Amino acid sequence: MGFIDVSGLRYVLGDGGVLFDDVSFRVGDGTTTALIGANGAGKTTLLRLIAGEVTPSAGTISSGGGVGVMRQFIGSIRDGSTVRDVLVAVAPAAIRAARRSLDEAERQQLEDDGVAAAMAHAQAIADWSEVGGYDAEVVWNLCTQAAIGLPYAEAHARPVAQLSGGEQKRLALAG
Incomplete structure (x- = not known):
């Protein structure tokens, strides 16, 4: 509930x-x-x-349950935000935090191919799974298909600035 x-x-x-x-x-x-x-x-x-x-x-x-907040000026995003950034921004705090950690671990592993970086990346993946990150991605797939007609795997890296204002709003509301 x-x-x-x-x-x-x-x-x-x-x-x-x-x-x-x-x-x-x-x-x-x-x-x-x-x-x-x-x-x-x-x-x-x-x-x-x-x-x-x-x-x-x-x-x-x-x-x-989940709490998401749609930003006041969504619909006019003209920065470097991606579709994934918007969906993560309206996700619950635990998913936002786990995504930041996973992104950082992925960056670290690109810079350092040592065991410590690999272990940190593995832990970040486990944390992402534990907070429901993969479940969120399933929902985000439905959101991107409904809002912009593309599956999440194709849409996640797309710059939000390439979406119309209406597509941006639909994406945030669906997320």
Whole structure:
């Protein structure tokens, strides 16, 4: 069952100002929820907290099931991001972390063909499997086929800038 439970959340900005304090809510399984507020109220920060990208000053966040956050400006990505980068970015934190570790281990092994690099790569592969990375890739295959008409194996390295804005949004929503 999926849910998000936020309790007593507080976030203090770098300059010491309090962005929000004592935020509590629960989003239950199967519900559709909107987050609405004025510019600068902390909506994006709250979503980054829920996604595990930043740490709250106080309070707790718990979730069951997957939590993904679609970036505000997806649909106009013009950097070097790939299709895989977008799908990883909307994946749960454990998958994002395992993918970063696997990418680093692969880079290290290209630079150093020694036993230590090979062992680190093998461990990163095991970690990727353990957090459900290969299962995510199966889902990403369905996502890329639905969003851009290509299997993940063909689409993963494609620059997102080559996709239309609508394809970028569909990809992120499907992920």
